[in-house]
Amino acid sequence: MLDYDQAISFLGDWGPFQLLIFFSLSASTIPNGFNGMSVVFLAATPEHQCLVPASANLSAAWRNVSIPWEQHEGQRLLSKCRRYRLDTLSAFSAGGLEPGQHGNVSSIEQEKCLDGWTYSQELYLSTIITEWDIVCENDWKGPLTTSLFFVGVLVGSFISGQLSDRFGRKKVLFITMAVQTGFSIVQVFSTSWEMFAILFLIVGMGQIPNYVAAFILGSEILSKSARIIFSTLGTCVFYAIGYMLLPLFAYFIRDWRTLLLALAVPGLFCIPLWCWIPKAAWDAPGVSSSELWTGTRERRATRDLGIIPESPQWLISQGRFEEAESIIRNAAKMNHITPPAIIFKTAELEDLKNSQQKRHTILDLVKTRNVRIITILTILVWFVTAIGYFGVSLNTPNLHGDPFLNCFLLAAIEVPSCVLTWLLLRNVARRYSVSSTMMLGGIVLLLIQLVPLDLHIVSTVLVMVGKFGITAAFNMVFVYTAELYPTVIRNMGVGVGSMSSRVGSIISPYIVYLGAYDRILPYILMGSLTVVMGILVLLFPETVGRPLPETIDQTQNIKGYVIKHYSLRQCSVFMAWILAQWTSIFSLFVE
Secondary structure (H helix, E strand, O other): OOHHHHHHHHOOOHHHHHHHHHHHHOOHHHHHHHHHOOOHHOOOOEEEEEOOOOOOOHHHHHHOOOOOOEEOOEEEEEEEOHHHHHHHHHHHOOOOOOOOOOOOHHHEEEEEEEOOEEEOOOOOOHHHHHHOOOHHHHHHHHHHHHHHHHHHHHHHHHHHHHHHHHHHHHHHHHHHHHHHHHHHHOOOOOOOHHHHHHHHHHHHHHHHHHHHHHHHHHHOOHHHHHHHHHHHHHHHHHHHHHHHHHEEEEEEEHHHHHHHHHHHEEEHHHHHHHOOOOOHHHOOOOOOHHHHHHOOOOHHHHHHHOOOOOOOHHHHHOHHHHHHHHHHHHHHHHHHOOOOOOOOOHHHHHHHHHHHOOOOOHHHHHHHHHHHHHHHHHHHHHHHHHHHHHHHHHHHHHOOOOOOHHHHHHOOOHHHHHHHHHHHHHHHOOOHHHHHHHHHHHHHHHHHHHOOOOOOHHHHHHHHHHHHHHHHHHHHHHHHHHHHOHHHHHHHHHHHHHHHHHHHHHHHHHHHHHHHOOHHHHHHHHHHHHHHHHHHHOOOOOOOOOOOOOHHHHHHOOOOOOHOOOOHHHHHHHHHHHHHHHHHHHHHHHH
């Protein structure tokens, strides 16, 4: 059987070629960072009240009391969705009466905001909320907008996975990048919320699929020892850099159309990653510049090297051995290494071709008991982790303090989280690493309900720590899932987990929406779910230091770690406490 890592070991780990791939693919994820969370500012809801038109025949005194007061979380605030009937106020004003002169003003009949709303421009000049009045009875459109984006991510993930296996990793990487950039620019010219939402769905189809394509491409091109660094300190850190750039863009650009355009344009700078060709490719022996654009498939493979080449592993799986070898020989030239005369042995390639005759389907994920339990747990852990990650990120506008600073801090915390991920993957057992970081994130989020309302800084710090733990868990889940499944169904297993995380991300805006009823509701939900999954992760088999399973029969048994180390009474008490948290949530709606 062909051992790809052994076959390309002569290239070394960190030559010029590997560094070029590492930084190019990592940099391609920067636009994903700020586009993925742009809705935090594009759909921000500023302070607003019912508009009292200038044409209303009201004295200054009556105009000042035209908006009723309401109680919200123990605070007395002006209503955002109601006003006193203007015809009644006009009659009182015309009669020369003063507010409170003949009865309490609060007894006057109220009405909806029939003339629209007036919005504070202290933080934003305009958002899609202010442009299309997505407030009060229309406020459901806000979370729906975000959910539609993640529906696009779900659809794009499914389609791009199929296209990637058929047409190649590189093509899908740049096609999804073009979809994300191109439709974001078109989105700037939206004339209605419906148009914006549909285009946002299409943008989502190119967003995370673009990130996943870069992740897979780097994992298949780089050597085994470089993959963990690429998957933690590469794509994760550069994604976080893009995320940190978002509040900087939003701080200086307060109009949503201009902001969206500014966020879309950087995607155009990724075009050279496809087009530019390293000097080593131009200097390939026996290849003229004209032959790079014409000639045989092998000659065209030299052209296709670009800055980011196609995955040699994918080319080999398609039987395009000459193209794969051409890319590796050009990589050797960039690294100033003389490649062996024969890189891939004919006998190994024939064995590979024969081994690919047996096809596996998605049903193999549930056929045997061991793989079935792994699949169920994988779906749950991806689903819950996505809810926690995106829920905390999207809840940024609801945090006390400056939203731009809060967003920057939530993004910046991902950098040390990526470093922690790298350290844990190198030195600690996988299930303990994932479980401990999920428990950290979940418990900290649950503690927020104990913080008094006036201690805003403490609440914000707890949110940051929660985001730190959940992000670390999310990063490790990618690697852990790939190690749990045998080679023959690994891609399908990771794909199913990824799909379940997209469902979690679709739900997350509505969990954030619960904050309109009570600020701690989202944290109770996210925290309790994350803690429960942190315990269930311990049921996974350990993979660190063990060879990856090749066949379904080699999949390890599920180990009842929780049952062994914790008494039934302890588990029952803990689950009862979680149930009490959820009961408190539903009681608020009953009231």
